[in-house]
Amino acid sequence: MKKLLLLFILHSSFFTLQICGQRNLSDYCRQIDEAIAHSQDYVAAREQKIGQARHALTLETTPRGKYQQNYQLYELYKPFVSDSAMYFLRQCISLADKMGDQSSAVRCRSLLAIRCSNIGMYDEALNILDSINVYHIDTVSIGTYYEAYNNVYSELAYYTRLDNMHQYYNAQSSHYEQLMLATLPPTSESCFLRREQRAQAEGNLGEAMKINDEWMKTVEPGSHPYALVALYRYIEYKLRGDSTQMMHWLVESVLADIRNASMDQGSMWELANELMLNGDIDKASSYISFTSDCANRYGSRQRNWQIAPLLATIAKNYKAQSERNTAQLWVALVVISILLLLLLGVLLFLHRRNKQLATARNALKESNDELATANRQLAEQTQELSALNSQLSSLNAQLSESNRVKEEYIGRFMSLCSQYIDKLDNYRKMVNKKMKNKELEDLFHISKSTELKEKELEELFLNFDSVFLHLFPNFVNDFNALLLPEVRIQPKEENRLTTEIRIFALIRLGIEDSSKIAEFLHYSVNTIYNYRARIKNGAIGNREQFERQIKTL
Helix, strand or coil: CHHHHHHHHHHCCCHHHHHCCHHHHHHHHHHHHHHHHCHHHHHHHHHHHHHHHHHHHHHCCCHHHHHHHHHHHHHHHCCCCHHHHHHHHHHHHHHHHHHCCHHHHHHHHHHHHHHHHHCCCHHHHHHHHHCCCCCCCCHHHHHHHHHHHHHHHHHHHHHCCCHHHHHHHHHHHHHHHHHHHHHCCCCCHHHHHHHHHHHHHCCCHHHHHHHHHHHHHCCCCCCHHHHHHHHHHHHHHHHHCCHHHHHHHHHHHHHHHHHCCCCCCCHHHHHHHHHHHCCCHHHHHHHHHHHHHHHHHHCCHHHHHHHHHHHHHHHHHHHHHHHHHHHHHHHHHHHHHHHHHHHHHHHHHHHHHHHHHHHHHHHHHHHHHHHHHHHHHHHHHHHHHHHHHHHHHHHHHHHHHHHHHHHHHHHHHHHHHHHHHHHHHHHHHHHHHHHHCCCHHHHHHHHHCCHHHHHHHHHHHHHHHHHHHHHCCCHHHHHHHCECHHHCCCCCCCCCCCHHHHHHHHHHCCCCCHHHHHHHHCCCHHHHHHHHHHHHHCECCCHHHHHHHHHCC
């Protein structure tokens, strides 16, 4: 039943994929490409878990402990490497037989038969099941035994080409499915899977979705079991024709397979088939190559059988696309050649007509050209003179303001330099005196204190504020006029600036570099940047033009 449903999906109409937005499909492919790029990391993580389990096995001394560790290794290898999973199942069978644990032995033999049927070893699976003695075992083991028979007969029914054998295998599969559902816990993965498949086959999509919802609650998102639930949820939405949800859950299943380093992938080659039918052959080829490599590593003949027709179809589509592209190129080349010939003919015709018109108009045009040239030259000279006058006036105004600012600051700078020379000399005298009097402890405390620096900085800022406000007496009011009312700044003292206004005063003077402003004000560059950003965010107009407006105040 499962294989018939998957066959229906592979050969059903894929027009719903075209309805999906290209943007969503591109996002999905980007997520999958990123997961594939890290696939070796996921494989390494699983191999590390396997290595830890193998080490733990070497430390076990009791048969029961060895059985449990071998079974854990089987679970780790089940989606990873088929041969290794089967090896550890055989180890479990041997240990269960030695312990006399008939239930565990039957359960492991049934699981081994399931592994065989999943990779196409149907005779081996039936031989194993026929050799099992199902007396005196627990219900879970007998349920697994029925599940194994159901699995192998459903596989045989799917692949046989004989009608009578197909009917026989289907009947056997249905018989053991009923026994399995009556025996295994209803919340087991196998029961959820068979119940949902049956509801889908009967066309009862509401019941199938209800089962899938219940199943989804029992698995952890992103886990390996989650990949299987998501795949069947994709099938549910595909049968409903919901392309958006369908692609979402198919990608969820693909990502869960990759991130759990699952080599037995059913959703990836389904996605590749969707992309191929949507016309994205390059992506389809990339994904089918990836899942083919995973199937080879897993060791599943069955998965390779499923992938082989899709690979052949992709190769055929590549060839067809190449032929179409070649034909389109030839058509485009012919069309371009014809257009070029037509264009050449038009150019020759226009050239001849232009020569005739030019000869006829030459006499009349000469006088008009001379007059037009004279007028144009006069107009250009007038415009140039006007532009030069405007530039000269602007430059004169800028030079006047610059000279005024320069003269004021040079005078104040010379005064400050003289004052600092006197202060340094006084400081020198004080240091000399204290050293002479051997007052080294006082001298040490004086040199250690930052009071002198803070006092000098305060005096420097006081001088800067005084000179700046003398040059630009309306700067504070004009500055606040550019800001929203709630962020306007009023200095606490008259003829003094706040730190924020002082930053923009320096910008007004042409110092725009935050590092230079920070150096002058003795703040960090980040502090200056934050001040500037906060003030600009409170600008009434365009915050990007705010500092340009400051320079014109």
